[in-house]
Amino acid sequence: MAIANGSDNVSDTSPATPPANTPNDDCDVCGALLRQQAEARRNGDQKWATACLIELQRHHDGLLHGEAAR
Structure with a gap:
């Protein structure tokens, strides 16, 4: 768990928390x-x-959206 800005607020790392990188609306x-x-x-x-969510984060850490694999 991380403490933000030296305060006692603990960041939420639950599965419902979206990754820091926001998904690209045009990316399939x-x-x-x-x-x-x-x-x-839902299930x-x-x-x-x-x-x-981990896979989404890894996707963002890899190729840029729309960039072809070489």
Whole structure:
């Protein structure tokens, strides 16, 4: 857990918390991962919801949106 700005406020790291990088509305991968994450949360599957958010973060850390793999 992290403490923000030296205060006693602890950041929320639950699966419902979106990643720092916001999904690109025009990216099919982002859209698919967000839909899967929402379905997992509706079904009460927090493990899968978390996995979707991790995958979304990794997607953002990889190639830029629209950039072709080489």
